[in-house]
Amino acid sequence: MAGDHLPLAELTSSGRPVLLPSEIECSFLSNVELESENSANFSVRLKSGLLILTTHRLIWLPPNPVPPGSKGCYVPLAAVSHIVSKKSMKSMFASPRLSFQVSVGPDGRVDTKSLVRGSRSIVMTAVMRGKGDVDSFVAKFWENWRGRAWERDNEELGSSSSVKSGHESGSGSGGFDSTGMRMVGVAGILRREQEIWESTDKSLHDAFQDLNALMSKAKEMVMLAEKMRLKLLSGSSQAGAANNEEMGSKEEMQDWLLSVGIISPVTKESAGALYHQQLSRQLADFVKFPLERSGGMINLIDIYCLFNRARGTELISPEDLLRACSLWDKFDVPVMLRKFDSGVMVIQNKSYRDEEVFARIKTLVTKPDTLRMGISASDAALTLGIAPAMAKEHLLTAESQGLLCRDVSPDGFRFYVNLFPEIISDDLYVVQHHGVYAMWNTIVSSA
Amino acid sequence: MQKLGDFKLPPFFNYPPYFTLQPVRDTREKQIQLWKELILDYCKTQKIFIIGLEEEFPLFANPVIERSLTHEARETFLSALVSEGRAEWLDKGRRKCLILWHRIQDWADIIVNFVKDNAFEDGVLTVEEIRSGIESRGTELYGLDRIILMRALKLLEHKGKLAIFKGTSTDDEGVKFSI
Numbered sequence: 118m119a120g121d122h123l124p125l126a127e128l129t130s131s132g133r134p135v136l137l138p139s140e141i142e143c144s145f146l147s148n149v150e151l152e153s154e155n156s157a158n159f160s161v162r163l164k165s166g167l168l169i170l171t172t173h174r175l176i177w178l179p180p181n182p183v184p185p186g187s188k189g190c191y192v193p194l195a196a197v198s199h200i201v202s203k204k205s206m207k208s209m210f211a212s213p214r215l216s217f218q219v220s221v222g223p224d225g226r227v228d229t230k231s232l233v234r235g236s237r238s239i240v241m242t243a244v245m246r247g248k249g250d251v252d253s254f255v256a257k258f259w260e261n262w263r264g265r266a267w268e269r270d271n272e273e274l275g276s277s278s279s280v281k282s283g284h285e286s287g288s289g290s291g292g293f294d295s296t297g298m299r300m301v302g303v304a305g306i307l308r309r310e311q312e313i314w315e316s317t318d319k320s321l322h323d324a325f326q327d328l329n330a331l332m333s334k335a336k337e338m339v340m341l342a343e344k345m346r347l348k349l350l351s352g353s354s355q356a357g358a359a360n361n362e363e364m365g366s367k368e369e370m371q372d373w374l375l376s377v378g379i380i381s382p383v384t385k386e387s388a389g390a391l392y393h394q395q396l397s398r399q400l401a402d403f404v405k406f407p408l409e410r411s412g413g414m415i416n417l418i419d420i421y422c423l424f425n426r427a428r429g430t431e432l433i434s435p436e437d438l439l440r441a442c443s444l445w446d447k448f449d450v451p452v453m454l455r456k457f458d459s460g461v462m463v464i465q466n467k468s469y470r471d472e473e474v475f476a477r478i479k480t481l482v483t484k485p486d487t488l489r490m491g492i493s494a495s496d497a498a499l500t501l502g503i504a505p506a507m508a509k510e511h512l513l514t515a516e517s518q519g520l521l522c523r524d525v526s527p528d529g530f531r532f533y534v535n536l537f538p539e540i541i542s543d544d545l546y547v548v549q550h551h552g553v554y555a556m557w558n559t560i561v562s563s564a
Numbered sequence: 565m566q567k568l569g570d571f572k573l574p575p576f577f578n579y580p581p582y583f584t585l586q587p588v589r590d591t592r593e594k595q596i597q598l599w600k601e602l603i604l605d606y607c608k609t610q611k612i613f614i615i616g617l618e619e620e621f622p623l624f625a626n627p628v629i630e631r632s633l634t635h636e637a638r639e640t641f642l643s644a645l646v647s648e649g650r651a652e653w654l655d656k657g658r659r660k661c662l663i664l665w666h667r668i669q670d671w672a673d674i675i676v677n678f679v680k681d682n683a684f685e686d687g688v689l690t691v692e693e694i695r696s697g698i699e700s701r702g703t704e705l706y707g708l709d710r711i712i713l714m715r716a717l718k719l720l721e722h723k724g725k726l727a728i729f730k731g732t733s734t735d736d737e738g739v740k741f742s743i
Contacts, residue, residue, distance in 0.1 A: 491580065491581075516587075516588055517588055519588060519590055519591060522581040522584075522586050522588070522591050523581060523584055523586065523587070524580035524581045524583070524584050524631075525584045526580065526583075526584070526630070526631055527630075528630075531580070533579070533580060533581050535581075535591060536576065536579055536581075537581075537586075537591050537594040537595055537598070538590075538591075538594065540576050540594070540598060542594070542597045542598055542601055545574035545576075545598065545601055545602060545605070546572070546574050546575070548575055554576075557579070558575050561575075561578055561579075562575075
């Protein structure tokens with residue numbers, strides 16, 4: 118089994134890999150086999166899975182649906198000692214391959230610390246059978262392996278040098294100097310044009326460099342927030358029954374920080390054809406917390422805002438969000454998309470039950486004040502602690518089930534508890550002693 | 565108890581949703597049922613035979629809770645009566661509705677009883693005498709709408725119980741009974 122040799126990849130409930138604190142996903146390839154060369158006590162044979170390249174790891178996930186016994190695992194980039202680039206004529210006909218050497222410890226396990234003594238090297242090969250931009254994957258693989266992001270993790274956060282160093286290496290190409298040779302004629306004009314063009318290119322490049330710096334700063338902020346959140350989390354558990362007010366503010370702070378950001382947003386660039394699928398899974402993980410806060414159901418628009426705020430720079434379009442939500446049917450995730458008759462779309466927990474809300478609405482509309490005055494969607498939103506648009510959906514659903522009925526007047530659109538079933542049409546003046554109609558009658562006639 | 569003239573209003577007359585046409589089927593059916601009963605009751609006690617949809621009708625508004633029926637709602641409730649034979653549209657535009665708290669057949673029976681009670685079995689009466697004569701005073705026929713009366717008389721004529729003829733004076737018709 119792969120697990121004997123490669124470390125297992127931890128997954129979220131929606132099937133996305135759990136990433137390390139500063140780990141970022143860079144590229145995805147589907148239908149990839151991962152195998153090792155034959156060796157005495159090391160053998161890996163993984164068939165047609167999803168290969169995810171992150172700044173720290175090469176993660177292999179089993180295909181969907183997951184074959185029994187198959188588990189996701191990963192190769193830490195730290196354990197890769199050499200990348201073998203094969204470019205032969207054969208690759209025109211056979212599936213593209215990517216080989217790399219991995220250090221394996223004496224126990225036959227891939228070693229995270231590549232400098233342990235007694236380790237040997239094993240060649241592993243990824244065979245890309247699926248469609249996808251293999252070249253860019255390979256290029257990213259090189260880049261990330263050289264980037265050595267895992268080493269930076271150990272350094273102190275505040276030192277800005279760590280962030281800079283990652284970007285300095287790429288900027289060398291702009292400085293092309295004009296050797297002082299005199300050029301005349303057409304060639305000279307062309308040459309001058311070339312120089313002007315290059316300088317514009319360089320300033321553009323510099324401008325983007327600033328943008329990169331900004332983005333890496335943003336990443337730093339997210340990391341800082343995450344770190345503070347963890348600190349607060351551990352702090353609050355120790356403090357126990359400390360000051361209540363302090364606890365409250367701490368919780369608020371936690372919420373703030375929790376909503377600061379997604380460190381590794383799934384992007385079209387990194388995921389390619391798998392974009393919507395991966396986005397869908399990431400979204401399923403993301404909505405858990407906001408769903409909890411809003412009582413198990415949340416407006417799609419609200420999620421759109423929250424999700425994009427968390428992503429920061431890698432914004433997604435409404436269509437992407439919708440597609441990501443519609444894909445949930447295919448995965449085993451605990452959330453679902455629901456469309457109300459009015460067209461309003463919400464995300465809700467699969468375990469969500471309308472009955473609970475109806476029970477709450479029922480208690481609400483049989484209170485003396487509401488019996489007399491009815492409730493508007495905004496009243497209900499305040500009392501139930503949900504968004505007005507959602508409250509209205511709930512009220513309309515309750516109406517369609519006969520729990521409520523409506524009152525449309527110049528005062529607005531209000532809902533009342535449905536008394537019609539209790540009124541006797543054979544004798545219009547009878548009010549039976551028990552029931553809501555009697556309650557209503559008492560309250561209205563006493564007013 | 566709230567009243568409209570000398571008419572006692574039911575308690576649910578102060579229930580605001582009663583005045584909004586309910587969209588949900590079951591609720592709406594019950595609402596229509598209640599309106600039908602109330603309209604018939606009211607018209608019967610107040611001797612109202614025609615409801616004009618574009619005119620003010622006291623039953624269709626409740627100033628206490630500041631609610632009134634929309635045109636659509638009025639038409640819906642009256643149409644429900646029409647479909648049960650308890651009302652008739654007097655024009656294609658559905659602006660006037662004849663309310664039949666007694667069906668035409670029932671009115672015909674009342675006329676027959678009235679004729680028997682007053683021993684007019686072979687007599688002659690003008691149409692106007694039936695609805696405003698001394699004999700009809702104190703009966704349900706007194707003040708009966710002419711349209712309804714003519715319908716009931718035509719029904720009886722059809723059954724051979726009377727004959728309607730043009731009188732010598734052009735302004736009225738005569739009825740010859742043969743019950």
